Amino acid sequence: MQTQYTLDDLAAEAPVIGGKPARLAVIGNPISHSKSPQMQQAALDYARIEASYIRVLAEHGNFPSVVARLQELGFIGCNVTVPYKTEAYALSTPGDPLAMVTQAVNTLAFNTDGTITGFNTDGMGFARAIRECFSVDLRDLKIVLLGACGGAGTALAHTCALQHCERLTLVNRPRPELARLRDALALSFVDEERLAGSAERLTAFGFDHPALRDYIGEADLIVNATALGLKPTDPSPISSSLISAHHLVYDLQTHDDAFQMQARDLGARVENGLSMLLHQGALAFERWFGKTPSIAAMRRALEKA
Known part of the structure; x- marks a missing residue:
């Protein structure tokens, strides 16, 4: 079985894997590392749905063509990962508030019309x-x-704001989007019952800002939503001197990387992105089929991947 497919591979017909036609996919670039197929296939098999789930590599510039081809082949939908979440939004009608405010989606459902x-x-x-x-x-x-x-970071920022977290510090390379994101979230941090105002509870910095050290030092949770860690040679997004044993550390990468290893060495509680992959995948399954999948089956598949 191929580990991934391209638009050329899909030119004739949908692949059939284990006697089951491909009807779902994850699209990205790169994509060979994705664990979504193992997880979603376990959910499909548990639910006795006669379909298989594949990886599709979309070359830059042909993402819309890949999506159109999957529709032509009778696919039910697909997941979308870097770098195509904003392109996926442009091809679709938002199905939930988070998709609308972030203008990025990770799940597409193909409708019969x-x-x-x-x-x-x-x-x-x-x-x-x-x-x-x-x-x-x-x-x-x-x-x-x-x-x-x-794409993922913006979704997480809005989620933290909607959940009214105690404090949120947004960190990114300096760019206009950072200030716009901070301004868009500001109202979620105005709470008359708290002594701290929105300016104290919501901040935004570049990675090299001198105040960042203090904000990280006071933080409970550090989240890595950067692309660093995707490649084995990638460095950590922040210096190890900023991490302490009291920190909770969550990395969206689903494998060990420099950030996780240095945080673990410093005594922090560290988790990779497998749990988020599991839960966002279960929610995607619900969007496609209108029912909750077996979380246990999906978790077992991820543990074996």
């Missing part, structure tokens, strides 16, 4: 993952979000 509905399950998947991993809710945490302006 030819239209496409886009969902963003990253945010709620993240919230459920933090609760599962650390036994605490977002609303009770001071959070530093690294890579806040990326």
Whole structure:
């Protein structure tokens, strides 16, 4: 079985894997590392749905053509990962508030009338993952979000704001989107019952800002939503000198990387992105089929992947 497919591979017909036609996919670039097929296939098999789930590599510039071809082949929908979440939004009608405010989606549902509905399950998947991993809710945490302006980072930022977390520090390379994101979230941090105002509870910095050290030092949770860690040679997004044993550390990468290893060495509680992948994937399954999948079956598949 191929590990991934291209638009050329899909020119004739949908692949058939284990006697089951491909009807769902994850699209990205790169994509060979994705664990979504193992997880979603376990959910399909448990539910006795005669379909298979594949990886599709979309070359830059042909993402819309890939989506159109999947529709032609009778696919039910697909997941979307970097760098195509904003392109996916442009091809779809938003199906939930988070998709609308972030203008990025990670789940597409192909409708029988030819239209496409886009969902963003990253945010709620993240919230459920933090609760599962650390036994605490977002609303009770001071959070530093690294890579806040990326597709996943923006979804997580809005989710933290909607959950009214104690404090949110947005960190990104200096760009206009960072200030716009901070301004868009500001109203969620105005609370008459808290002594701190929105300016104290919501901040935004570049990675090299001198004040960042203090905000990270006071944080409960550090989240890596940058692309760093995707490649084995990638460095950590922040210096190890900023991490302490009291920190909770969550990395969206689903494998060990420099950020996780240095945080673990310093005594922090560290979790990778498998739990978020699990919960956002379960939510995607619900959008496609209208029912909850077997979380246990999906978890077992991820543990074996």
